[in-house]
Amino acid sequence: GSAEHPFPGGVFQWARYRRNGTGLNETERIFSESLNKHEDTLTLATLRIFSNQLGQPHFHFNANEMGYVISGCGQVGVILSGVTSSFNIGIGDVIFFPVGTQHYIKSICDEDLLLLLAYSTGEQLETLRMKDYFGSTADHILAQLFFKKQEEFKKFPWAAR
Numbered sequence: 001g002s003a004e005h006p007f008p009g010g011v012f013q014w015a016r017y018r019r020n021g022t023g024l025n026e027t028e029r030i031f032s033e034s035l036n037k038h039e040d041t042l043t044l045a046t047l048r049i050f051s052n053q054l055g056q057p058h059f060h061f062n063a064n065e066m067g068y069v070i071s072g073c074g075q076v077g078v079i080l081s082g083v084t085s086s087f088n089i090g091i092g093d094v095i096f097f098p099v100g101t102q103h104y105i106k107s108i109c110d111e112d113l114l115l116l117l118a119y120s121t122g123e124q125l126e127t128l129r130m131k132d133y134f135g136s137t138a139d140h141i142l143a144q145l146f147f148k149k150q151e152e153f154k155k156f157p158w159a160a161r
Contacts, residue, residue, distance in 0.1 A: 002028060009053030010112075014045030019124050041122035047115045049074065049107040057104040061126040063119040065097040067105075072113035075106045 002013040077086040079102040107113035139153035
């Protein structure tokens with residue numbers, strides 16, 4: 001099967017294309033190459049968010065994302081123009097995020113939230129996670145972008161780098 005990719009709060013598994021196949025097993029490598037050779041393919045994944053944990057806010061540069069809730073319950077947030085809209089999801093619900101839409105998924109019940117995800121690309125999925133954005137941007141730049149004092153951004157865990 002596909003390798004598990006743990007993250008704080010959950011586990012991700014996927015069948016995806018990788019430009020450089022490093023770290024892919026034989027089956028994953030064959031599937032990766034097949035995805036990239038055919039038009040109109042989907043990258044598929046399972047996302048397990050542990051009970052009462054958060055899948056970090058992020059967005060995809062090159063794909064729409066659609067998900068189907070297999071088990072558990074959760075909350076989805078979509079951030080548009082600085083305003084967050086959120087709604088609850090449960091078994092059988094379908095969610096959709098257009099390319100470039102910042103979003104998050106959170107488990108809100110006593111069991112893990114499990115989703116089947118599909119991304120509208122056979123290319124390598126390009127994702128920006130907010131933790132990576134904030135972690136790689138200087139605190140004085142963040143202060144200017146968000147109209148806050150620089151000291152506010154020194155409080156975050158990555159500030160000690």
